[in-house]
Amino acid sequence: xxxxxxxxxxxxxxxxxxxxxxxxxxxxxxxxxxxxxxxxxxxxxxxxxxxxxxxxxxxxxxxxxxxxxxxxxxxxxxxxxxxxxxxxxxxxxxxxxxxxxxxxxxxxxxxxxxxxxxxxxxxxxxxxxxxxxxxxxxxxxxxxxxxxxxxxxxxxxxxxxxxxxxxxxxxxxxxxxxxxxxxxxxxxxxxxxxxxxxxxxxxxxxxxxxxxxxxxxxxxxxxxxxxxxxxxxxxxxxxxxxxxxxxxxxxxxxxxxxxxxxxxxxxxxxxxxxxxxxxxxxxxxxxxxxxxxxxxxxxxxxxxxxxxxxxxxxxxxxxxxxxxxxxxxxxxxxxxxxxxxxxxxxxxxxxxxxxxxxxxxxxxxxxxxxxxxxxxxxxxxxxxxxxxxxxxxxxxxxxxxxxxxxxxxxxxxxxxxxxxxxxxxxxxxxxxxxxxxxxxxxxxxxxxxxxxxxxxxxxxxxxxxxxxxxxxxxxx
Numbered sequence: 248x249x250x251x252x253x254x255x256x257x258x259x260x261x262x263x264x265x266x267x268x269x270x271x272x273x274x275x276x277x278x279x280x281x282x283x284x285x286x287x288x289x290x291x292x293x294x295x296x297x298x299x300x301x302x303x304x305x306x307x308x309x310x311x312x313x314x315x316x317x318x319x320x321x322x323x324x325x326x327x328x329x330x331x332x333x334x335x336x337x338x339x340x341x342x343x344x345x346x347x348x349x350x351x352x353x354x355x356x357x358x359x360x361x362x363x364x365x366x367x368x369x370x371x372x373x374x375x376x377x378x379x380x381x382x383x384x385x386x387x388x389x390x391x392x393x394x395x396x397x398x399x400x401x402x403x404x405x406x407x408x409x410x411x412x413x414x415x416x417x418x419x420x421x422x423x424x425x426x427x428x429x430x431x432x433x434x435x436x437x438x439x440x441x442x443x444x445x446x447x448x449x450x451x452x453x454x455x456x457x458x459x460x461x462x463x464x465x466x467x468x469x470x471x472x473x474x475x476x477x478x479x480x481x482x483x484x485x486x487x488x489x490x491x492x493x494x495x496x497x498x499x500x501x502x503x504x505x506x507x508x509x510x511x512x513x514x515x516x517x518x519x520x521x522x523x524x525x526x527x528x529x530x531x532x533x534x535x536x537x538x539x540x541x542x543x544x545x546x547x548x549x550x551x552x553x554x555x556x557x558x559x560x561x562x563x564x565x566x567x568x569x570x571x572x573x574x575x576x577x578x579x580x581x582x583x584x585x586x587x588x589x590x591x592x593x594x595x596x597x598x599x600x601x602x603x604x605x606x607x608x609x610x611x612x613x614x615x616x617x618x619x620x621x622x623x624x625x626x627x628x629x630x631x632x633x634x635x636x637x638x639x640x641x642x643x644x645x646x647x648x649x650x651x652x653x654x655x656x657x658x659x660x661x662x663x664x665x666x667x668x669x670x671x672x673x674x675x676x677x678x679x680x681x682x683x684x685x686x687x688x689x690x691x692x693x694x695x696x697x698x699x700x701x702x703x704x705x706x707x708x709x710x711x712x713x714x715x716x717x718x719x720x721x722x723x
Contacts, residue, residue, distance in 0.1 A: 253291050254437060254458075255430035257723045259421060263292050266419060267354050272390035274380060274416055278402040279423030280545035280566075281496060282459035285395050286360055288423060298355040299323055299342060303364030305495060312365050312372075313338055320345060335375025343383050346390070354391040363398040366405065373405065377412030385416070398496050399543035400536070425545065426456030428608060429721035434458065439466040444715055445696055446470035448657070452600035453478070455567035460485065475584040478576060489572045496544060502528065506537055507546060507564055511573035514599045515640055516550065516563030516627065538562065548606075550627040553644060553683055561627040565603060601657035602640055605694045608718045612653065613643070615717035616692060622646040630682035637678035641694075644687075651690045651711075652676065661700040662693070669704035694718075 253260065266273045279285050286302075301319045304312060316338050317331050324345040332338035346355050359365070366372045384390040396402045399422075407417050426434065432447055442450070449470040454460040454477075463484045464473050477485045493500040493507075509525045510517065517525070519534070528534050541547045546566040552559035564570050574596060575581055587593045605612065606625070613619050623645040629638045641653035654672065656662045664672075676689055690710035698714050699705050 253288065254434040255426055255721065256288055256423075259288060259423075260292070262419070262421065266391055267356075270388055271418075272384050272387050273354075273392070273418045274384075275391065275393045275419045275421065276402055276406050276417045277393060277395040277421045277423060278399045278407075278543075279397070280399075280425065280457070281397040281492060282457050283397075283423050283425055283545070284458035285397070285423045287458065289358060289360075289393060289395065293356060293358070296356075297358045298346060298349055298351070300358045301360070303359070303361035305361070305364050307364070307367070309367045309370040309372075312367060312370070316365075317341075324348070335370060335372045336378060339375040339379035343379060354389050356391045356393065358393045358395070360395045361397070362394045362406070363396040363401040366401075373411070373413070377416075380416055381412060397544070399545070400540035403543060424456075426458060426461070427611075427721060428456070428604070429719040431456050431461060432719055433721075434461055435464065438462070438464065440464055441466075442470060444719060445659075448601070448604060448696070448715060448718075449597070450474070451604060452567060452597065453571045454485075457568065460568065471585050471588055478571070479582055479584050485568065486576075488568065489576070492569075497540065502533070502537055503541060506534075506541065507566075507569050508573060510547060510562060510564035511570055515638060516561040518559065518561060520558070522562060550625065553626045553628045553642065553685075561629075563603075563627075565607070567600070567603070570600070570603075597657050598655075601694075601696075602655045604718065605653065605655045606641055609641070609643070610722050611718050611720045612692070612694060612713055614720060614722065615713045616651065616711050618643075618645060618647075618651075628679065628683065630678060632678055632681050635674060635678050637675040637682075639675065639679060648687050649690055650685060650687045651692050652679070653692045653694055656693065656695045658696055661697050662695045663700045664702065664704040664708065666704065669708060672708055 266275060277285050277289065299320070300323070301316055304315055307315070313332050313335070320341055321327065326341070326345055326348060328341065332341060342357070346357070349355055380392065384392060394406060406413055407420050409416070428447065428451060431451060432444070435442060435447065446469060450464070450473060453474055460477070463477060468476070477483050480486070493503050497503045505526050505528070506522060509522055512525070513521070519538070522528070523534065538547070542549060546564070546569060548563055548565040550561045550563065552561065581587060609625050610619070613623065623643050626642045626644050627640055628642050630636065639652055641655070643651040643653065645651065672691065676691065680689060691708055692711040692713060693699055693709050694713045696715045699709060699712050
């Protein structure tokens with residue numbers, strides 16, 4: 248199959264054909280952050296041709312979901328029924344009859360999109376799906392059932408790791424991640440947007456690698472102009488995106504929004520206890536579920552501490568759009584992004600976000616450092632001794648008895664290490680060595696846009712440097 252419209256996604260281009268060629272029926276569960284391109288990926292690969300396709304409806308009743316199912320089945324099938332489906336057992340029985348009437352070589356492909364929305368309160372939807380798969384589809388060799396949803400936690404608990412009738416029934420799962428910088432660049436070039444890599448990183452700081460957001464970019468405009476149009480114009484596509492994003496995924500969306508808001512105030516991330524303190528949420532199952540849901544959905548990330556203690560795990564808001572919203576849109580009086588360029592507030596934000604971009608491209612950094620083949624863990628670290636304290640956000644703990652501390656600098660030109668900055672780096676390394684009591688060698692790597700200007704400080708302190716071009720490498 249030729250899929251010229253698909254950017255990146257090399258892993259999935261390989262896995263889909265294998266599922267189609269297998270000698271048994273396959274049950275594929277696909278999940279990932281809302282707007283990440285799950286539906287587009289599946290539709291493009293299969294050229295929009297399915298033996299049955301349906302999308303669940305948001306905030307619909309069971310009766311409305313069943314009506315939608317019957318309508319689609321009637322449209323896509325030659326079979327007719329005099330009465331509507333009274334429940335999901337009947338609906339899936341009719342789907343079975345439709346598929347049995349199909350005369351086709353190879354797999355019969357069924358695609359159910361936004362599956363979590365179809366499981367309305369009190370309905371027998373999951374029972375119907377389980378019965379369809381367990382009593383019929385699994386006994387054939389020619390069914391490929393693809394279920395897809397943005398509510399990642401629901402997909403994991405109710406389908407992939409189900410303890411009910413779907414237990415161990417899923418034969419394959421795919422988590423669709425946002426584009427990396429290299430894939431983002433590829434998509435923009437495909438749209439005729441020829442921006443330099445400095446500007447692509449500027450866009451990434453606001454949009455992340457979310458295809459839906461990137462697709463709204465118009466060629467011929469600079470990164471600041473694009474940000475102005477998408478976020479600050481009254482008709483901007485993303486001006487009101489936040490109001491829809493979390494409500495479409497989480498039933499008690501206010502709690503989830505509160506947690507990401509608390510995390511947005513602490514750029515470097517905070518511990519679970521600090522989240523409790525600042526959000527007024529109780530510790531326990533609710534917070535654990537909220538944190539797990541947000542992480543699985545791609546909005547936050549957890550970074551283990553070097554000591555491995557759970558209480559020292561750092562949670563960080565890593566969804567670029569959400570971070571941008573709380574910093575510049577919520578309760579903000581900014582109307583013109585172009586006026587903010589190169590202001591202190593803007594420069595500080597870019598510095599923070601370049602660190603996040605680097606964290607999200609740690610595999611590219613490892614490759615640039617020549618340590619891709621070395622087992623290593625990404626960790627965060629905070630500590631103090633006497634009147635000195637230090638915080639390290641990108642720490643690569645390597646099995647070859649080396650710890651690489653990464654410093655990130657986003658600048659318009661070569662970065663110059665001043666005496667004050669050199670003193671700060673020495674202090675940070677000294678505090679880290681004293682508090683962590685590590686016996687490993689400590690290397691300092693500087694991640695920057697255009698590299699480091701060589702001087703006496705850089706020669707003494709920097710073991711390795713990585714320029715932004717290395718972050719655009721696409722690692723399959």
